[in-house]
Amino acid sequence: MKVGILINPKHGHTMRAYSELVEIIRRSHTRYRSATTTKQWPGVEQASKLLDWGADLIVILGGDGTLRVSAPVLASANVPVLIIPTGTANVLSKHIGIRSAGYALKLADMHLGSRSMPVCHVPVNEADCFTSTGSRREHFVSLAGIGGDAIAISENARLPAALRLGVLGYAYGASRALFTPLIKARLKDPHPASPQFEGTTVTEVWSVMAAKTSRPAGPIPVFDHAEVGAGKFEFLAVELRSTQPGDRLVEWAQIGWASVNCRPASHPSMHYWRGTELSIRLEAPAPVQLDGDLIGDCRRLDLRAGTTALTIITAN
Numbered sequence: 001m002k003v004g005i006l007i008n009p010k011h012g013h014t015m016r017a018y019s020e021l022v023e024i025i026r027r028s029h030t031r032y033r034s035a036t037t038t039k040q041w042p043g044v045e046q047a048s049k050l051l052d053w054g055a056d057l058i059v060i061l062g063g064d065g066t067l068r069v070s071a072p073v074l075a076s077a078n079v080p081v082l083i084i085p086t087g088t089a090n091v092l093s094k095h096i097g098i099r100s101a102g103y104a105l106k107l108a109d110m111h112l113g114s115r116s117m118p119v120c121h122v123p124v125n126e127a128d129c130f131t132s133t134g135s136r137r138e139h140f141v142s143l144a145g146i147g148g149d150a151i152a153i154s155e156n157a158r159l160p161a162a163l164r165l166g167v168l169g170y171a172y173g174a175s176r177a178l179f180t181p182l183i184k185a186r187l188k189d190p191h192p193a194s195p196q197f198e199g200t201t202v203t204e205v206w207s208v209m210a211a212k213t214s215r216p217a218g219p220i221p222v223f224d225h226a227e228v229g230a231g232k233f234e235f236l237a238v239e240l241r242s243t244q245p246g247d248r249l250v251e252w253a254q255i256g257w258a259s260v261n262c263r264p265a266s267h268p269s270m271h272y273w274r275g276t277e278l279s280i281r282l283e284a285p286a287p288v289q290l291d292g293d294l295i296g297d298c299r300r301l302d303l304r305a306g307t308t309a310l311t312i313i314t315a316n
Contacts, residue, residue, distance in 0.1 A: 001057060001113050003032040004050030006043060006070060008062030014086040017101045018061055021084065024109045037062070043070040051077045059108065061101075063087010064142065064291040067310075071124045072139050075308040080119055082108060082313045089292055092142045095213040095228050096120055097315030107313060120314045122228050123306030125212070127290055130300035140290035141310070142228060143216045146280055146301050147185075147207035148238065150287035152177040154294055174217070178252055179245055182206055186281040187237065189273070206238040208280050210303050220259050225274060231305055235278055237271040276305040 003025055007018055018034075025032045033053055035046035047070040050058060058074055059082045060066055067083060074081055084104040085093040098104050111117045127138045152174040182204040189200075209216075210233040211223040226234040242248040251269060258267045265272050285297035 001030050002053070002055050003030055003057050003059060003112070004047075004053065004055030005032060005034040005059045005061065006037065006046055006050065006066065007034060008037045008043070008060075008066040008087070010062070011086050011088075013101065014061050017084050017086055017105065020105050021059065021061070021108060024105065024112065028112045030112060037066060037069075042066070044073055046070075047073045051079060055079060057082065057112075059084060061086055063090050064092055065293045067092060068140050068291040068293060071141055071310055072308070075124045075306075075310045078311060080117060080311045080313055082111075084108070087292075089217060091213055091216055091292070092122070092228065092312075095142065095215070096312060103315070107315070111313060118314050118316055119311050120229055121309040122312050123212070123231070123309045125210075125233075125306040126304045127288075127295075128300075128302040129288055129295050129298045130302075131296055131298050132285065138290055138295060139306075142213040142291055143209065143211050144288070144290050144301070144303055145207055145209040146282070146288045146298065147183050147205060147286045148177050148180050149207045149209055150289035150294060151180050153289045153292055154287060179248055180206065182240060182243070183286050184283045185237075188279040188281070189235075189275045190277055191275055201237075203237065203239055206240045207236075208238075208278075209236045210234075210278060211236070221262060222259060222264055223272075224262075224265065225272075229309075232274045232276050233278070233303065233305055235273050235275060238269060239271050240269050278303045 035050055037043045043066055057080050061084045064087055083093045083098060084101050086101050122141055124139050127140055127144055129136055129138055185203060185205050187201045211226040212228045214221045214223045214226045216222060223234045240251055242251045255267050258264050264270050280301045282299050285299045288295040288298045288301055
């Protein structure tokens, strides 16, 4: 077996995990090669070179963003991927039962060289982002959003790096985004799967999201029917009714209470439906995030469920 290691060195504990991984690989007398991402080269080229070298397994030391960037290349190669989560939120790895870098290293020690590793298949989804200067195609795995949730991520990015990790960092970002103005959106689903959604709707929203994971930023389930291996997204339009700060705070408190009680869909501002495609058109550009990466301000965002899939090693 030949192991390719893709490293995002953004967080300090990444290199500690890398040292432990190398020791595990050496004990198994397995050949390996490493490649490090940079801001200018976030992972596509490095993943391609590791595959050209002949890697039978790709280990990603990073988070959702590192996986997102390299996902199309890795899915096309049909090579199994092990995630060692050393990113900020690590949404996907937590969803498949890999909650820490230490646990992922145990999996590496257990399965390295094995021909019967437990895996799941995770579709690589597409997003066409239309900005003032043109359009470009991006990919994502677990979550996409336009509006307030992307603003929350941008606010989180303003924190010092040591404070961005985990739920607290995103809670800070969300608290800064709660009172952002609503945006007027035209939502078009060519294959509506909800009787409440007629195919095209014009509405004012705080955010529109597409999810394949139930808990995008913390322990509270937001998307009850989202599943990372499913062929459909669970969509959510947060259609807030309030504009004044006091009324908005009360509305958010009610939504939070419904979510804590595992009934977020019971609140009338939380509009859910399922589908494979969605086009979101805005009157004015708003920020977009894909798997926690800020893409930029877009006037239109077209989302499609993926037809190619990553083969990812799971906890069981």
